[in-house]
Amino acid sequence: MIFSLISGLLKQGVNKGLILEEDWIYVRNQVLHLLQLESFPEHIDPKEDSIPNLLDQMIDYAVNENIIADVLDEKDILTADIMNCFLSKPSEIKAKFQTYYTESPKAATDYFYELSKNSNYIQMNRxxxxxxxxxxxxxxxxxxxxxxxxxxxxxxxxxxxxxxxxxxxxxxxxxxxxxxxxxxxxxxxxxxxxxxxxxxxxxxxxxxxxxxxxxxxxxxxxxxxxxxxxxxxxxxxxxxxxxxxxxxxxxxxxxxxxxxxxxxxxxxxxxxxxxxxxxxxxxxxxxxxxxxxxxxxxxxxxxxxxxxxxxxxxxxxxxxxxxxxxxxxxxxxxxxxxxxxxxxxxxxxxxxxxxxxxxxxxxxxxxxxxxxxxxxxxxxxxxxxxxxxxxxxxxxxxxxxxxxxAVLPPRLIDELNEIKDFIVGNTASVTSYHQEWANELKQKYTNLSDTNELDEVMKQELGNKFVKVLKDAGVxxxxxxxxxxxxxxxx
Incomplete structure (x- = not known):
């Protein structure tokens, strides 16, 4: 399984322009070393998946094999080390950026943005x-x-x-x-x-x-x-x-x-x-x-x-x-x-x-x-x-x-669902700091039961709150x- 993941990652590395075919064996050996593997079997079919998904599965392997502990920082360090095997030195990337810039500023940023995503520095799965x-x-x-x-x-x-x-x-x-x-x-x-x-x-x-x-x-x-x-x-x-x-x-x-x-x-x-x-x-x-x-x-x-x-x-x-x-x-x-x-x-x-x-x-x-x-x-x-x-x-x-x-905290996912249940009468109370707002919404939307309509109402009310946030910050x-x-x- 792990060898199929490595082959899949190498294939994606070539497809995304991170490495050339000539780099395949070198990069593979670097990844093998990080995963404490000493050889690579012949005739392995590559796993077809995205770079972030392949990396997640490789990290699961590393945890299960006790190569790293099941700790966020250790998993992120190994992920970054694996993708670093696919990246050029900074001087080469800077030179390529400047070459693209002579074509157009947008060509330069397009290149660099795609590189940052494909290298998993930008955490697209998250x-x-x-x-x-x-x-x-x-x-x-x-x-x-x-x-x-x-x-x-x-x-x-x-x-x-x-x-x-x-x-x-x-x-x-x-x-x-x-x-x-x-x-x-x-x-x-x-x-x-x-x-x-x-x-x-x-x-x-x-x-x-x-x-x-x-x-x-x-x-x-x-x-x-x-x-x-x-x-x-x-x-x-x-x-x-x-x-x-x-x-x-x-x-x-x-x-x-x-x-x-x-x-x-x-x-x-x-x-x-x-x-x-x-x-x-x-x-x-x-x-x-x-x-x-x-x-x-x-x-x-x-x-x-x-x-x-x-x-x-x-x-x-x-x-x-x-x-x-x-x-x-x-x-x-x-x-x-x-x-x-x-x-x-x-x-x-x-x-x-x-x-x-x-x-x-x-x-x-x-x-x-x-x-x-x-x-x-x-x-x-x-x-x-x-x-x-x-x-x-x-x-x-x-x-x-x-x-x-508005960049809002993750706690709101469960809390907004709780408020929706309160509006339609499925629960008698909500998290205390939302109670006053929930009471107002329940009085405002007395005949609301359709789930999709309720979702849109909550989005609109959240937007209204954000406008109030900005008004408070206005001098x-x-x-x-x-x-x-x-x-x-x-x-």
Whole structure:
């Protein structure tokens, strides 16, 4: 059985362009060594299956034969090591990326994205477990994803992580360039099959990779060569727009650089992008205003639950300067009526989540205004999901959510089924933190019994909750509040 799996993987490696026929014996011997096998029989029929499925079956074999323990990290390390046998050295992949780039930027990213999937660095079997759908709202279609892709840690994995705690500081974080080819260890994921490609941005080398758990098409990460804290400034806007100039089929954006409103990794300067049409960048203008200092830049507030200024123009440098002008004005802006306070003593509260695109000859920057202040009523953040939506989502609202994609916890699968049973009278109660919402839904949908209709209702109500999440995170709740800031910028 194991030999059939190995032959199947080799066949897929050739079919997917990972290796050539001439590499077959060499790669096979490398895989045999990893699986502690000393020979290979003749006339083996290859197992016909996908690369991820073949790998899963090979890992099951390794566990059953006591080659590795039945522990998540050990299984992931062996999986990555096996696929590393099929991958070229980083220098060869980088050279191939550049060759494709001379054909077109899209050809280069198509090559690299397919490589990242075929090498199983992008965990497609796990990602396919996610439940994703769209919900129509007053702001357009919102994307909803219930995240089931990241496997839960079993007790043995948790035990080993506690026992193997150490002061190892290599790589410094999950985004450092030193992760390329790193074998992994308990508590740090395997990266043997990980490759990155250099992108030159404003006299600095940055690196492009894809997220191992993509939330949308070609979900990529652009990371600094240097391990340094995230910072939103003039250079950020210049890098984002320069990247979209080099890769006009991709958007590129940044999480904010402050806790609460920022992303999960603020210790390493990085951006996120991809080839996907989110709803927010395509939202209509709510109203257009004049930014007196930059008359050639089209400036608008868009129709979106968060507070977004959109800059559009043909001249990249003008947009960069306009964005930095707005950021500097916003960083020091306070408005008691809007509950906005720029600083508490030396602690800053105002920052920006920027998203860049290039549309034909027009550059575009969407600047999402953020504030991370807390108070006794909202200890997790005044402009953060409020307590009435915490039963759905209470985590930070980062770049992905800002653009209109809700990434929701896996617990909701069972909990939403429980609420559906409650609505139709099959159960008398639900999980306590959902009870108030469930009561509202039961009163609203009194004659609902069709299963398909009930499923659609729950999707719609989940989308409505996500809109409320975004509204909570918006710093300006009405046009009058926004107008005061515009007047401040033009004063």
């Amino acid at each position: 990602i396919n477990k996610n439940i994703s759908f769209k919900v129509n709202t007053e702001y357009g279609d919102m994307d909803i994803t219930i995240n089931l892709s990241k496997p839960e840690k079993d007790p043995e994995q948790i035990k080993r992580e506690k026992e193997n705690q150490s002061n190892i500081n290599y790589p410094k974080c999950l985004l450092c360039i030193e992760n390329e080819g790193y074998g992994g260890r308990i508590g740090h994921p395997a990266r043997s099959n990980h490759r990155i490609v250099p992108i030159e941005l404003q006299d600095e080398t940055w690196y492009l990779q894809y997220s191992p758990y993509v939330y949308y098409n070609e979900h990529c990460i652009l990371l600094s060569e240097t391990h340094r804290d995230m910072k939103i400034n003039l250079d950020t806007f210049r890098r984002l727009l320069t990247f979209t100039e080099k890769f006009p089929h991709y958007f590129m954006g940044s999480n904010a650089d402050l806790p609460i409103v920022g992303g999960s990794i603020l210790s390493h300067d990085h951006y996120q992008g991809g080839n996907y049409e989110f709803t927010m960048p395509n939202a209509e203008d709510d109203f257009i205003f004049q930014l007196d200092a930059f008359p050639t830049v089209k400036t608008a507030i868009i129709k979106w639950p968060m507070s977004v200024i959109r800059l559009t123009g043909e001249r990249k440098e003008e947009l960069i300067k306009a964005a930095e002008f707005i950021r500097e004005k916003w960083v020091y802006y306070s408005d008691e009526d809007a509950k906005i306070q720029a600083h508490t003593e030396d602690t800053p509260h105002n920052t920006i989540t920027p998203i860049a695109r290039k549309r034909q000859d027009q550059f575009e920057l969407n600047l999402v205004l953020r504030n991370n202040r807390t108070d006794s009523t909202h200890p997790m953040g005044i402009f953060h999901p409020h307590e009435d939506v915490h039963h759905i989502k209470k985590e930070n609202i980062g770049l992905i959510e800002v653009m209109g994609l 300006f709740k009405n046009q009058a509040d926004f107008s005061r800031f515009i007047n401040h910028m033009n004063s």
